[in-house]
Amino acid sequence: MRLTKKERQSYLSQAFEQNPFLTDEEVAKKFHVSIQTIRLDRLELGIPELRERMKHMAEKKFDHVQSLSPNEVIGDVIDLQLHKSGISLLEISTEHVFERNQIARGHILFAQANSLAIALADWKVALTGNASIRFVRPVRLGEKCIAFANVAEAHDSRLHVGVQTKVQEEIVFQGDFEVYRVGDDKGN
Amino acid sequence: MRLTKKERQSYLSQAFEQNPFLTDEEVAKKFHVSIQTIRLDRLELGIPELRERMKHMAEKKFDHVQSLSPNEVIGDVIDLQLHKSGISLLEISTEHVFERNQIARGHILFAQANSLAIALADWKVALTGNASIRFVRPVRLGEKCIAFANVAEAHDSRLHVGVQTKVQEEIVFQGDFEVYRVGDDKGN
Structure with a gap:
């Protein structure tokens, strides 16, 4: 109807x-x-159109990240709750794909998810320890990847972050990242 | 003495x-x-100096890779035996590190290892499926990372590749990558 x-x-x-x-x-x-x-x-x-809506959300949310500089996150951060959850958007462009088949390179999707996981940490220096990841289906030139990160466990100097990246409603990548704090910078 | x-x-x-x-x-x-x-x-x-020695080895070895273009490997490929083993060198420069602490970003080490694992596949289209990785210790600006990749299992359309990355003699990164063939391109 x-x-x-x-x-x-x-x-x-x-x-x-x-x-x-x-x-x-x-x-x-x-x-x-x-x-x-x-x-x-x-x-x-x-x-407004999607990109504008996202920019607007990003401007509201991104000011309190301290573990890296905003330009060091791969993709645009759309939402971010420290030690809780975050969302970022990455549109796959020519510099992200294999020349021969226009499929996004693995480390690009990894970088989007990993940098978002790091951004969630409310520490001056946060690094990745272990990660276990799965490339669920190939992502192609022009597709918009939205990464959803959620903290599964938060300890004093360690976060376990699960990330799911979707194109439209379909999961294309998922990963579990262990992020740890370097040094004793709490409260600084 | x-x-x-x-x-x-x-x-x-x-x-x-x-x-x-x-x-x-x-x-x-x-x-x-x-x-x-x-x-x-x-x-x-x-x-000759290290870089020259490596270039020389790379020129000898790199001509039969087909899963990606030589410039798509992150780092310089030094040795490569398809479906067996490979070695690459990546010197950590300013574009690879976090601004604040000069530590190499996780996805850079991941990209070196992952692209080397892909290069080992003797298929026109090879992609990463699962990967399990560990960042053993932070790597700093100027350090030379040598990745050693070895095929642990080779199936008709799937390789399991173990990668160890070292600085001097010390392991800084290790990962297991499952690389799979896309399409039926054998012999083409």
């Missing part, structure tokens, strides 16, 4: 509120309309 | 023959002489 424009826009506002990472493509599919229609809907509703 | 110059140079030739990865620093320490002395010895003996 096709919704009226008004109904669709009402659902749309809710959908973007619940999940700001929705792409226009995903929403268009869901409502059986063209991507162009969704873009017009967003324009009328004053909802 | 201090050796005569002649004795030292004789030992030196042998030492470099047995282990072309010896640095001048290591050899100087071993023979209790200055690095300058070792450099002069090498000059007289016609033994």
Whole structure:
């Protein structure tokens, strides 16, 4: 059943509120309309495009990370709760892929996840100890990888961080990272 | 006991023959002489410096890799026996380290090991499946990381590769990588 424009826009506002990472493509599919229609809907509703929404979230959230410089995180940090959870976005561009097949190189996905795991640590110097990772399916040029990191265990000088990276709703990478504190810098 | 110059140079030739990865620093320490002395010895003996020795080995060995382009390996490949073993060298420079503490970023060591593991595969398209890794000790700006990769198991479309990365004789990183073939490109 096709919704009226008004109904669709009402659902749309809710959908973007619940999940700001929705792409226009995903929403268009869901409502059986063209991507162009969704873009017009967003324009009328004053909802910025995905990249802008993410930038806005990133500006709000990123100021208290201390374990690395913001430009050292691979990808754009979208959300970050120290010692809890974080989200980052990396769009796969030509410098990230193998020349021959345009598939993202393993260490790029690793770097996105690992740097996000490090960013979660509320310590001046945090390094990775062990990691166990799985490349679930190849990621291609142009795909947008959203990494979701969650702290599974937090100890005094050690965090266990689980990271799942998704393209649209599909898991493409997952990893468990053990991050440890170097030196005794608590409270500094 | 201090050796005569002649004795030292004789030992030196042998030492470099047995282990072309010896640095001048290591050899100087071993023979209790200055690095300058070792450099002069090498000059007289016609033994090129480490980087040149490695380049020379790399030129001999690297022509039959097909899973990636030579410039896609992170580090310089020194030796490579497809489906058997490989060695690469990466000198940690400023673009590899955290600004704040000059420690090499985890994904750089990962990239060196992972790209070497991929290079061992004699397939047109090879990707990483699972990996389990350990950062044994922090690596600092200027250190030379030598990664040694060995195939532990080789199946029709899957390799298990163990990688140990050392600085001087000390292990700094180790990892197990599962590399798999994509598509049926055998013999092409």
